[in-house]
Amino acid sequence: MLDTNLKHIETDTEFNRVLSENENVMICCGRMGPMCLPVYDVMENFESKYPNVAFRDMAFDEPVSHVIRELPETQSFMGLPFTVYFKNGKVVKATSSIQNKAQVAEILSDKFGA
């Protein structure tokens, strides 16, 4: 489990539940490293500002991460974290490595109209 203030996804069941219960979902799959921490920090900042988006993290080294690692969209990724945006259960955007507040805000607005 990651040491963040975000809600964590720890099982496949939880992953499927989050996707089925929320139209817009952002999942950041990583470790507690320097490239991942800034993305968790952005998500923690954005939780209250974007109530129509479910923000979750996931530990890259836990078995559940196969749901992100095995996506076609992450196959070419070579930098943590893997951040994936889902709309109605479908991947609409995926990024590899560090992203800042402005970059995440742009994706939220572009893909979720948030």
Add this chain to the structure above:
Amino acid sequence: MTNAYDAIILGAGPAGLTAGIYLARAKKKVVIIDEGIAGGQMILSHTVANYPGVLEATGAGIARTMVKQAKSFGCEVVTQSRLLKIDLGSLQKTVDVEFEGTYSAPVVIIATGGIPRSLGLETEAKFKGHGISYCATCDGEFFTGREIVAVGGGNSALEEAVSLSRYASKVTVIHEFDHFQAQPWIVADAEANPKIEFLMNQKIEAFAGDEKLEGVVSVDKDSGQRVTTKAEGCFVFIGYTPATQAFEGILKLNGRKEIVTDENLATSIPGVFAAGDSRAKKYRQITTAVADGTVAALSAIEYLDKGSRIPQIKLAASAG
């Protein structure tokens, strides 16, 4: 809307967080604003073993505790918000911050530390996360069995090259000079590693590849000969530069763009103090940043309590 404070601290690395702790404990209203994440360069340090009182911890762990401590005394910490405009000219200084609005205070402490140097090549952004990385601990394993490049010749570059050799089939260290700046024992470790090769005196010109990185193009600075080193990964460790661009033309900086202070860490503008790696000094460590944060905060408290009775700072004797 303007948010009024006693002190605005720019930068939430160890210097800024320490200054925040001291000011907030003295019952001053303080906001710490960081354009990145709280913790500064400490976040990049996988293991810190030289911070007294802590046997060994991750830099991120120490940072988290410092943030918690600062907040527990009432500091506000605003992260991931860029500085848009700064006015240090009046008694009441103002800072415009992206997403947050305007902050004002009679005291500003600059603790913006250092930012990693980038190669500044157009193709660098294209391959970020697709071959180019700045963190061996985070991304090293993606390059298991592959050939990679490590750029730089200081302690970090050579230590990380050794660490990356655990995963990669071959690590080529590309360096801009014909000698290393790293400590001799770190150079010796890298030179003794059979998986590491060296390409010296090179200027990196471009990164090659379509979707993914395939090679690093460099040119010999003397002969002009161009070389493409096959690489699926490239890790860049070319040092740090003081994050003082926002203060150029406003504060007195030295030739290395470091902020010049006196021994109480006052800058050329009354009410403005500087602490940590962004100021002119010789040694840059967490302990020295924390010490600076303490001195800057105590000087700021004295300034706030005595106001204009503090004499104008004389900087001539203090330039470092």
